[in-house]
Amino acid sequence: MNIEVQIARSRPEDGGAAYRQVYHVPVPDGAGWTAMDLLDYIQRRLDGSLGYFRHSACGRGLCRRCAARINGNVGYLCAHIVEDERPLVLEPISESRRIRDLVCR
Ligand code: FES
Numbered sequence: 410m411n412i413e414v415q416i417a418r419s420r421p422e423d424g425g426a427a428y429r430q431v432y433h434v435p436v437p438d439g440a441g442w443t444a445m446d447l448l449d450y451i452q453r454r455l456d457g458s459l460g461y462f463r464h465s466a467c468g469r470g471l472c473r474r475c476a477a478r479i480n481g482n483v484g485y486l487c488a489h490i491v492e493d494e495r496p497l498v499l500e501p502i503s504e505s506r507r508i509r510d511l512v513c514r
Pocket residue numbers: 463464467468469470471472473474475476485486487488
C-alpha cells in the first residue's frame with residue numbers, strides 16, 4: 410500500500426513559520442510498519458532534514474519521548490501501527506514546546 414503522510418513542520422531557526430509537508434511512502438503489505446518506521450523511511454530516503462525523536466533502545470512505547478499527535482490523537486510514534494489511514498497526519502504533541510518539526514521539549 411502507498412501511505413500519504415502529512416507532517417507538521419517548523420524550523421524556529423528559519424523563522425518558525427509552520428507548514429504541512431506531504432510525503433508518499435510505499436509500505437509492503439503485511440509489514441506491520443509503525444508511524445516511526447514511516448518517519449525512518451522518509452528521513453533516510455526522501456528528506457534528511459525531517460526532525461523527530463527516535464530512541465533506539467526503546468521503540469516499544471516505554472520511554473514516552475516519541476509522543477505526538479497522530480491523526481489528531483495523542484499517541485506514540487513507535488507504537489502506532491499503520492493500517493490503511495489515508496492520509497496519516499503527524500503533528501507535535503505541543504506547539505508551544507516544539508523545538509523543531511515533531512521534536513518537543
Ligand atoms: S521511542 Fe520510546 S516510547 Fe517511542
